Amino acid sequence: MSSGRGVAHATGGNVAEITASSTLAERARRLSPTLLKDLLEKMLLIRRFEEKAAELYALGKIGGFCHLYIGQEAVGVGAISTLGPDDYIFCSYRDHGQALARGLDPGVLMAELCGKVTGCSKGKGGSMHLFDKRLGFYGGHAIVGAHLPLAAGTAFAARYLKEPRVTLCFFGDAAVNIGSFHESLNLAQLWKLPVVFICENNEFGMGTPIEKTAAIQNLHERGGAYNMAHAGADGMDVLAVREVVAEAIERARKDSLPTLIEAQTYRYMGHSMSDPTHGIYRTKAELEEHRKKDPIKRFISALETIGVATQEYVEETDNRIREIVEQAVVFADQSPEPGRDALSADVYLP
Amino acid sequence: MSILQYREALNQAMREEMLRDDRVFLLGEEVGAYNGAYKVSRGLLNEFGPERVLDTPIAELGFTGLAVGAAMAGLRPIVEVMTFNFSILAVDQVVNSAAKMLYMSGGQFGIPMVFRGPGGSAHQLAAQHSQALEAWYCHVPGLKVVMPSTPADAKGLLKSAIRDDNPVVFIESEVLYGLKGEVPEGEYTVPIGVAEIKRPGNDVTIIAHSKMVHVAMEAAKDLEAEGLDAEVIDPRTLRPLDAETLVNSVKKTNRAVIVEEGWPFCGVGAQMVDIIQEQAFDYLDAPILRVTGTDVPTPYNKSLEHLAFPDKQRVVEAVRRATYRN
Numbered sequence: 001m002s003s004g005r006g007v008a009h010a011t012g013g014n015v016a017e018i019t020a021s022s023t024l025a026e027r028a029r030r031l032s033p034t035l036l037k038d039l040l041e042k043m044l045l046i047r048r049f050e051e052k053a054a055e056l057y058a059l060g061k062i063g064g065f066c067h068l069y070i071g072q073e074a075v076g077v078g079a080i081s082t083l084g085p086d087d088y089i090f091c092s093y094r095d096h097g098q099a100l101a102r103g104l105d106p107g108v109l110m111a112e113l114c115g116k117v118t119g120c121s122k123g124k125g126g127s128m129h130l131f132d133k134r135l136g137f138y139g140g141h142a143i144v145g146a147h148l149p150l151a152a153g154t155a156f157a158a159r160y161l162k163e164p165r166v167t168l169c170f171f172g173d174a175a176v177n178i179g180s181f182h183e184s185l186n187l188a189q190l191w192k193l194p195v196v197f198i199c200e201n202n203e204f205g206m207g208t209p210i211e212k213t214a215a216i217q218n219l220h221e222r223g224g225a226y227n228m229a230h231a232g233a234d235g236m237d238v239l240a241v242r243e244v245v246a247e248a249i250e251r252a253r254k255d256s257l258p259t260l261i262e263a264q265t266y267r268y269m270g271h272s273m274s275d276p277t278h279g280i281y282r283t284k285a286e287l288e289e290h291r292k293k294d295p296i297k298r299f300i301s302a303l304e305t306i307g308v309a310t311q312e313y314v315e316e317t318d319n320r321i322r323e324i325v326e327q328a329v330v331f332a333d334q335s336p337e338p339g340r341d342a343l344s345a346d347v348y349l350p
Numbered sequence: 351m352s353i354l355q356y357r358e359a360l361n362q363a364m365r366e367e368m369l370r371d372d373r374v375f376l377l378g379e380e381v382g383a384y385n386g387a388y389k390v391s392r393g394l395l396n397e398f399g400p401e402r403v404l405d406t407p408i409a410e411l412g413f414t415g416l417a418v419g420a421a422m423a424g425l426r427p428i429v430e431v432m433t434f435n436f437s438i439l440a441v442d443q444v445v446n447s448a449a450k451m452l453y454m455s456g457g458q459f460g461i462p463m464v465f466r467g468p469g470g471s472a473h474q475l476a477a478q479h480s481q482a483l484e485a486w487y488c489h490v491p492g493l494k495v496v497m498p499s500t501p502a503d504a505k506g507l508l509k510s511a512i513r514d515d516n517p518v519v520f521i522e523s524e525v526l527y528g529l530k531g532e533v534p535e536g537e538y539t540v541p542i543g544v545a546e547i548k549r550p551g552n553d554v555t556i557i558a559h560s561k562m563v564h565v566a567m568e569a570a571k572d573l574e575a576e577g578l579d580a581e582v583i584d585p586r587t588l589r590p591l592d593a594e595t596l597v598n599s600v601k602k603t604n605r606a607v608i609v610e611e612g613w614p615f616c617g618v619g620a621q622m623v624d625i626i627q628e629q630a631f632d633y634l635d636a637p638i639l640r641v642t643g644t645d646v647p648t649p650y651n652k653s654l655e656h657l658a659f660p661d662k663q664r665v666v667e668a669v670r671r672a673t674y675r676n
Contacts, residue, residue: 121456122457124453124456125455131459132458139454139455143446146446147415148415149412150416150418150419150422151419152416153419153422153423156419157420157422157424160401161423161425179411180415183413183415184412186412187409187416191404346452347453348492348494
């Protein structure tokens with residue numbers, strides 16, 4: 001999978017070759033230091049937040065299922081960096097990273113994970129159901145593939161209301177085999193909906209490698225079945241993701257057309273906090289091999305190469321982010337539990 | 351008053367609400383160019399255009415989910431399922447997305463959507479195309495379930511459903527589409543959650559919804575000849591159920607027979623029995639009886655099919671048992 005330069009179109013059944021791009025450092029040089037630092041800080045925030053979430057899960061402060069984003073930070077951060085403030089985002093249950101990338105307050109997120117009333121879903125959604133309407137963050141959905149039609153729906157609404165809003169929909173590799181994937185992509189292309197479907201291929205659906213479940217190797221090529229533009233991207237390269245998604249977002253906004261993107265990535269943790277990181281379905285060596293391609297380390301190295309970041313800046317920033325995460329935990333800890341009256345609230349609108 | 355078919359009343363409701371609110375749109379299989387599989391959407395494509403009346407692929411899960419997403423973004427979709435038999439394909443979106451979105455988002459996302467189409471038994475359509483599935487939807491918090499039995503209610507309730515800010519499952523009767531009845535002229539709605547006493551009486555309460563209302567009314571007529579004065583109640587809305595009207599009637603008549611096409615086990619009537627026994631226990635002079643669909647998949651054979659669903663005779667017999675007249 002090469003980092004995408006252009007988005008491949010499926011025309012007449014032929015998928016254009018995706019041209020390889022230049023190195024990460026070279027591409028970084030073309031962007032403003034402010035943007036680059038923002039991307040780095042968001043990735044670091046996600047990493048440190050998720051490490052803390054793992055701790056709180058072990059302590060029993062976070063319950064239920066908790067799916068961490070460690071290793072996949074470049075996908076959420078790169079993709080969401082291309083959006084405008086009015087655009088829509090949908091996620092699967094692995095949604096902490098995208099919420100932080102979109103600007104959800106870490107304290108409000110941590111409070112939600114801890115089931116507190118100050119959480120973004122008032123403590124009633126939890127890790128898998130993060131929502132923030134103000135941010136265009138339309139959820140955390142926990143049935144595999146079921147949010148793809150919803151994303152087609154907000155895209156439909158944007159077109160219906162003649163609003164220049166685009167929908168970005170994240171999902172895991174295992175979702176490409178479920179019926180709602182097919183039905184959504186067909187409708188999106190048929191009705192020319194401004195939606196970008198981004199498949200985060202972290203190689204495993206829980207503990208099953210994708211090659212055991214999908215009859216196609218490059219998942220984005222499924223787009224060809226719908227005559228939909230599609231492309232792969234190196235999901236461990238934040239700028240590659242940004243580049244490919246930006247082009248798709250532009251296609252959605254200007255031409256009201258969907259795109260299917262596959263970002264090749266890797267999760268370092270187990271499927272959820274109750275699953276092992278390795279042992280049954282992958283070896284420790286395999287995991288370590290992927291960690292060498294760490295998206296944050298790679299990006300730091302590129303920024304140092306071009307002189308945008310120094311080691312000192314990175315350390316300072318990391319410390320500042322660790323403090324933000326500590327404060328998020330304090331906020332969550334000090335926040336009240338929902339009252340008993342919350343149990344039956346928000347079942348119906350009046 | 352004008353005389354309209356049930357399907358025409360539904361059509362008027364959609365047309366009026368689409369004229370009233372630009373955010374209302376209709377999507378489903380065959381709803382546009384074909385004017386609807388049962389002609390309920392006749393003329394709407396011509397009047398409102400393809401942006402607001404959308405023919406979909408046969409993909410119930412996909413287009414229902416799309417409607418839920420559109421509702422999250424402020425639109426007010428009407429989803430037509432060709433029949434409720436096919437709604438099963440969309441149950442994940444109705445139950446897991448539409449019904450729960452408000453709650454799991456901490457009150458941020460209501461889903462103002464109507465999920466409508468014909469349900470109930472039909473003529474010799476066999477196991478997969480002829481069944482009453484309302485109990486499935488009634489089970490789910492976050493949904494409202496409406497089942498009109500007359501053209502007037504069909505129009506007034508559908509207008510209320512379209513204006514409701516919650517997801518409303520609106521189950522029409524496949525065999526009542528041609529039923530004619532008086533429909534008030536001009537603007538009117540029928541409130542969701544309010545039952546109607548179709549026939550006042552003192553000896554027994556018969557509760558029935560959708561096409562079973564007509565079976566119950568015929569039975570009441572026969573019972574009158576036997577000297578039994580039945581009160582017939584149409585809940586019209588199954589969730590939220592107008593328990594007060596049901597309970598008050600039973601407190602008066604002291605006996606209840608509940609009629610439904612659905613299967614007996616965990617059926618809608620079972621819930622009504624629970625409410626009545628709890629709220630009117632001391633008023634009951636006989637066990638509450640149920641007349642339901644038989645606990646089998648619907649057979650194709652005409653005489654077997656007839657045995658599979660409640661008819662007038664079975665209702666009459668149940669009332670005789672409830673009044674110790676047998």
